[in-house]
Amino acid sequence: MDMFDYTLLMIDGQPVSEIYLSEMIKAGYPPKNIVLIKPKIRNKKSILISKIIGKKNALDLLRFYSRLRVKPVKIHYQDIIEKVISVQKFSFQDLQKIKRDFKRLKGVTIYADSINSLEVVEYLKANIEGMILTAGGGILRDEILSLKKIRFINIHSGLVPEYKGSDNFFYSLIYGDTPGCSIFYIDKGIDTGGIIYKTKTPITLRDKGLEIFNKSEVFLTIKGYIIPYLKIKAFIEYIDINKDNQSFDIMNLPTESQQTSAGRTFYSMHHLFRDAMIEKIIL
């Protein structure tokens, strides 16, 4: 097996998935397999439509229809990204090319309720071996973690063990620390796997002119686009450092055990707390 063979497990509609795929291709490390998880079609009307025009077309149509019903909210993603990181480093145009890359790389679509669904477990068991890089989808349960000949890697947006759980990029800044990323094999705990690589991402939100935007916009943009970008860049950095190492085996990378009782596990920020903290860290 080529030492950089891996499968990218993507979740439909999550920018993190698209950003991972886009940046890995740009860096010269395209995935060997792509598995995209799309939501199942549930209601009777939708099932009927899918029987007539096919599942994929039905989903696209339903998504288009739901967008028409909801008044669109303009979020200044590109403007915010430009202020935080240079726009040359990250482009929405790259994400638009993802659909073409997905077809070219023969991505497979699975219709399932979640990453832990039986459909996903069965597909992976029958078709995939080796390392799987997860791009969203939440916590993996025992059924998927116990699949033989597969190891999952997660890129976490926090320096473990100090920052585990959710919203760690923001909590790092709130507590006056430098944010960072940690890469590890996923185990049963929350962000407790053996550490493959850790790197600081010295980024600041202060004095970037972000106060002109709605705090929710700033939060959503950073969480949805900037953090995934920083995470995948950390993974690429690790591969770049090690690619010439002959003993490099993506399934058995050297790891450092975590002292799992150390550090803290954070949970998602309450929206009022979040708004107050965003204001604090951008001014």
Add this chain to the structure above:
Amino acid sequence: MFDVEKYISEEIKDPKYDILSLDKLVIKIDIKKILYKFYDDDIKMIKLKEEVSNLTYINLFSIFLNSGDYKLINSAFKLNDLLLHKKIIDVTRHTQNIEILRKKLKL
């Protein structure tokens, strides 16, 4: 066995702000949305499935509020919503608590 009501009543009288123990109560509020009276020593496994009293919830809110710790103050926001949902406090009190929490964050 960890006696939640005893711990919180002692903590409210003589706050020590033991982050280790308080962090373990955070998950009960943030994720589980319910606090029981007794857990194992590690505050993980439920030993008695009897919910704590309203006063215990209110005291825990006060502890989180005055802890000076961001993670705990975030939980205080969530606990405030839970108090309203459980009808332990009314909307007026809920709004007042939000203002108090906001002031804490500005300090």
